[in-house]
Amino acid sequence: MTTLENSPGSHHPLPGTNAELINPDIVRGRFRSVLFDFDGTLSLIRQGWPDVMIPMMVDVLKQTHTSETDEQLHETVEHYVMRLNGRQTIYQMMQLVEEVRKRGGHPESALTYKTRYHELLAIPVQQRLDAIQHGQLTPESLTVPGSHSLLENLQKLGLHLYLASGTDLTYVKQELTWLKLDHYFGQHIYGALDDYKNFSKAMIIQQILNENDLQGEELLGFGDGFVEIEEVKRVGGVSIGVASNEATGHGINLWKRERLIEAGADLIIPEYREQSALIKWLFQT
DSSP: OOOTTTSTTOOOBOTTSSOEESOTTOOOSOOOEEEEOOBTTTBOTTTTTHHHHHHHHHHHHHTTTOSOOHHHHHHHHHHHHHHTBTBOHHHHHHHHHHHHHHTTOOOOOHHHHHHHHHHHHHHHHHHHHHHHHTTSSOGGGGBOTTHHHHHHHHHHTTOEEEEEEEEEHHHHHHHHHHTTOGGGTTTOEEEEOSSGGGOOHHHHHHHHHHHHTOOGGGEEEEESSHHHHHHHHHTTOEEEEEOBOTTTSSSBOHHHHHHHHHHTOSEEESOSTTHHHHHHHHTOO
């Protein structure tokens, strides 16, 4: 298992935790609200989604009769898919439309591509939901380890918890219920809308600040994608990058870690198993 001690470029392991401190100068102890991403940050229901989206997009681009190899197409698609991770799914599909056009093809609409992707992803997602319903899997087994207790502990501290996901809101609400996480967020659950211009994580963050009369340093964010890390930092908040290894549930995903640091994460954690010392450290003044 990869740990912080043996991961490349690890400089500041936080004593008593599995966290890696990237920015030792963050302001601590002032947090009043916490924003969570969903997939890969709390939920593992959609684990493996890139292995559905990327091959689908490669197949679409191959139909343009480009001279690029499958490997080259995969690299191109992976780059923009992960760069846009955290934004609404439609943005990845809009980029696919552009990539088809670049190669002289005649793309279908971004919404058509999004529908096709959801149909493909629905197969493993439904299998996991069925397994929960029939008692073959527990909700806890399909969450990033320690998620339930982390939310419980943050709620006990009197913090307002928010969730914003690039996944469609209908799916987010359904999956939160299956994972028994919905009650931690109440009405503060946000996801992608059909009218994509009416939702972004930047918009939700500004709403959180306005509703709670917050200064930036009073906002704490958890996420495994570029977007939520960048947007929380943009307003002066503290971003915790969750470099979760979704396939195993253990250890650091080094690919995620590198990109979360690039996005500006203040701390990197693999999951929430060693949260007690982390929470204590975050709330010290």
